[in-house]
Amino acid sequence: MTAISDAALDSGIRGASPSAGSPEFEPIGVTARYPPPSAGIDPDQSKGWITRLMPVIRTHGGLLTAGLVTGIIGLAVQVAVPAAAQKAVDSAASGDRQTLWITTVVIIGLGAARLVFGGANRYLLFKLGWNVETDMRAIMYEHLTKLSFSYYDRTQSGQVISRANSDIRSVQLLLSFGPIISVSVLSFVLAFGYMIYVHPLLALVALAPLPGVYWFGVRFRDQVFPLSWVSQARMADLATIVDENVSGTRVVKSFAAEERQIALLGRSAQRIQWANTRIVDSRSRWNPLIESLPRLGTAMVLLYGGWLAIQGEVSVGTLLAFSAYVIMLQLPFRMAGFVLMQGQRASAAAQRIYEILDEVPEIADSPGAVDIAHPHGRVDFQDVRFGYNPETPVLDGFSLCIEPGERVALVGRTGSGKSTVARLLDRFYDADGGSVLIDGLDVRDVTLRSLRHTVGLVLDEPFLFSASLHDNIAYGRPGAARSEVVAAARAAQAHIFIQELPDGYDTVVGERGYTLSGGQRQRIAIARTLLANPKVLILDDATSAIDVTVEEAIHQALQVLMADRTTIIIAHRLSTISLAERVVMLADGRVANMGSHAELLATDPRYVEILARYGNGGDDGGPPAAGNGAPGENRP
Ligand SMILES: Nc1ncnc2c1ncn2[C@@H]1O[C@H](COP(=O)(O)OP(=O)(O)OP(=O)(O)O)[C@@H](O)[C@H]1O
Numbered sequence: 001m002t003a004i005s006d007a008a009l010d011s012g013i014r015g016a017s018p019s020a021g022s023p024e025f026e027p028i029g030v031t032a033r034y035p036p037p038s039a040g041i042d043p044d045q046s047k048g049w050i051t052r053l054m055p056v057i058r059t060h061g062g063l064l065t066a067g068l069v070t071g072i073i074g075l076a077v078q079v080a081v082p083a084a085a086q087k088a089v090d091s092a093a094s095g096d097r098q099t100l101w102i103t104t105v106v107i108i109g110l111g112a113a114r115l116v117f118g119g120a121n122r123y124l125l126f127k128l129g130w131n132v133e134t135d136m137r138a139i140m141y142e143h144l145t146k147l148s149f150s151y152y153d154r155t156q157s158g159q160v161i162s163r164a165n166s167d168i169r170s171v172q173l174l175l176s177f178g179p180i181i182s183v184s185v186l187s188f189v190l191a192f193g194y195m196i197y198v199h200p201l202l203a204l205v206a207l208a209p210l211p212g213v214y215w216f217g218v219r220f221r222d223q224v225f226p227l228s229w230v231s232q233a234r235m236a237d238l239a240t241i242v243d244e245n246v247s248g249t250r251v252v253k254s255f256a257a258e259e260r261q262i263a264l265l266g267r268s269a270q271r272i273q274w275a276n277t278r279i280v281d282s283r284s285r286w287n288p289l290i291e292s293l294p295r296l297g298t299a300m301v302l303l304y305g306g307w308l309a310i311q312g313e314v315s316v317g318t319l320l321a322f323s324a325y326v327i328m329l330q331l332p333f334r335m336a337g338f339v340l341m342q343g344q345r346a347s348a349a350a351q352r353i354y355e356i357l358d359e360v361p362e363i364a365d366s367p368g369a370v371d372i373a374h375p376h377g378r379v380d381f382q383d384v385r386f387g388y389n390p391e392t393p394v395l396d397g398f399s400l401c402i403e404p405g406e407r408v409a410l411v412g413r414t415g416s417g418k419s420t421v422a423r424l425l426d427r428f429y430d431a432d433g434g435s436v437l438i439d440g441l442d443v444r445d446v447t448l449r450s451l452r453h454t455v456g457l458v459l460d461e462p463f464l465f466s467a468s469l470h471d472n473i474a475y476g477r478p479g480a481a482r483s484e485v486v487a488a489a490r491a492a493q494a495h496i497f498i499q500e501l502p503d504g505y506d507t508v509v510g511e512r513g514y515t516l517s518g519g520q521r522q523r524i525a526i527a528r529t530l531l532a533n534p535k536v537l538i539l540d541d542a543t544s545a546i547d548v549t550v551e552e553a554i555h556q557a558l559q560v561l562m563a564d565r566t567t568i569i570i571a572h573r574l575s576t577i578s579l580a581e582r583v584v585m586l587a588d589g590r591v592a593n594m595g596s597h598a599e600l601l602a603t604d605p606r607y608v609e610i611l612a613r614y615g616n617g618g619d620d621g622g623p624p625a626a627g628n629g630a631p632g633e634n635r636p
């Protein structure tokens with residue numbers, strides 16, 4: 001089973017060795033193609049939400065200014081139209097043809113200006129809203145990538161998704177409409193000033209219903225706001241259910257639990273429906289009322305103004321202008337309700353977004369963190385204590401020193417903390433007590449990038465991205481050449497089956513690589529880590545789904561690869577354990593015993609029990625042939 005030529009391995013895997021450039025280690029990942037936003041959220045949590053957002057808005061200051069200026073001009077133009085119409089009607093009544101002509105032309109000009117400025121205003125402000133939305137997405141995603149595993153342990157994906165979608169959308173809506181509507185307050189001032197100037201009493205009569213419009217608007221908002229809030233929160237719940245159903249569809253189907261899931265989803269959907277129906281109910285009660293009130297204003301203007309006109313106190317044109325203003329002016333009043341509501345909504349949405357952004361990554365580079373430049377691969381756990389919650393420590397007094405190039409198997413019952421040891425070494429979590437050292441450096445004092453480049457972790461349930469197999473394998477080194485990818489795949493015994501796929505290395509695998517079998521996915525994951533060429537390799541149950549003969553071949557390849565690499569093998573299978581020079585037994589959060597497989601087998605009944613538990617037939621005697629766990633040894 002030596003399909004791997006050492007030359008290929010040398011040119012391929014070893015080719016990944018750190019080159020003598022700076023940075024000294026080869027960084028995992030690529031540089032961003034789209035530069036991140038140049039500003040972030042103001043970190044001061046005591047400030048208001050808009051103030052905190054200001055640094056981001058300010059980067060689009062030009063858009064905001066231009067949007068406001070065009071908005072103001074557009075509204076001034078709009079307010080001027082009824083006044084011009086008034087002049088036109090009055091000049092028609094008095095037979096002044098020249099003025100009629102001029103005012104008509106002016107009205108056409110005003111209409112054209114309104115078209116241009118109104119359009120520009122909408123365009124600019126919406127662009128502002130979308131730009132800020134894009135920035136917030138980028139800021140949020142960047143932050144999410146920094147957050148620690150402990151955050152993801154306690155967060156539902158649906159909540160994050162809903163914050164990234166509907167909450168950011170709420171903020172965008174306010175940023176787009178808020179300035180438009182705020183500017184419309186100015187149109188109110190202009191028009192009202194003009195009306196007072198023409199006829200104060202008629203102006204007051206015309207505006208009499210507007211406080212009613214505002215008051216009903218506020219009542220409406222008070223009813224709808226809590227409901228829309230409920231509706232949004234329930235949307236997030238629904239998103240979580242849908243997400244779990246899609247990702248867990250195999251479990252659902254295998255238990256024929258579709259109906260239960262449908263019922264669960266149905267109930268969640270009904271809860272949204274209830275909230276939304278109540279919203280529509282309020283809307284259909286209040287909106288017609290709010291819309292009819294200005295008509296009352298028109299009627300009053302026509303009645304009182306008509307009487308004034310009969311008296312000869314105002315002209316017919318004034319009457320016309322005033323009734324136009326009544327309709328025009330109710331808009332800011334109605335919209336004020338909308339802006340206040342959207343403002344509250346956006347504020348709550350922003351708080352929920354900030355909740356994520358204010359989450360301090362627990363695991364981050366400490367000030368003065370250094371790169372592990374030329375790792376040797378010595379691993380040292382010193383009296384480590386750790387628990388996912390402090391009351392129940394998983395590891396307590398765990399001490400283990402692994403020499404560079406050594407191969408150590410970590411065995412223990414399920415839940416004994418083997419994976420936890422791996423997570424501490426890769427600094428997914430920080431130890432509560434004691435220290436974890438690599439080459440004598442505390443993992444908290446080195447940069448995460450260099451640490452994760454040094455320590456490669458292969459998990460038992462590998463995640464594959466929706467991308468080609470080549471890209472999946474080259475995930476840690478996107479620039480890797482095809483020959484390097486092939487060499488890694490060969491070492492992981494993945495080359496042969498990949499070649500048999502219709503598109504070979506260019507085959508795109510599904511979201512979780514479901515088109516591949518579990519064992520095939522594990523082999524891709526091993527290849528992916530091998531290509532990144534870490535100095536310390538942790539295989540956490542990484543070959544559990546691979547059949548014994550293939551595993552054997554992988555082991556042969558790994559032995560070549562492991563030559564100058566520290567390797568920690570977490571496994572249950574005897575054949576896998578046998579790959580290690582030293583077996584470390586984990587129990588009660590600490591190292592319970594260690595030695596060679598043969599020693600432990602002969603002296604420690606607990607070891608025999610652990611092996612037997614996983615169907616290794618641990619008591620059948622003889623140690624496995626060094627490094628070549630024969631298939632027969634794996635029989636129950
Ligand atoms: N993210 C987590 N949050 C809280 N508790 C956890 C978390 N991960 C693991 N645990 C708990 O910590 C303990 C050790 O888990 P760990 O995954 O290290 O066990 P393991 O030895 O790798 O087991 P296995 O052999 O089944 O993989 C278990 O009791 C587990 O329930």
Ligand SMILES: [Mg+2]
Nearest residue numbers: 418419420540
């Ligand atoms: Mg585990």
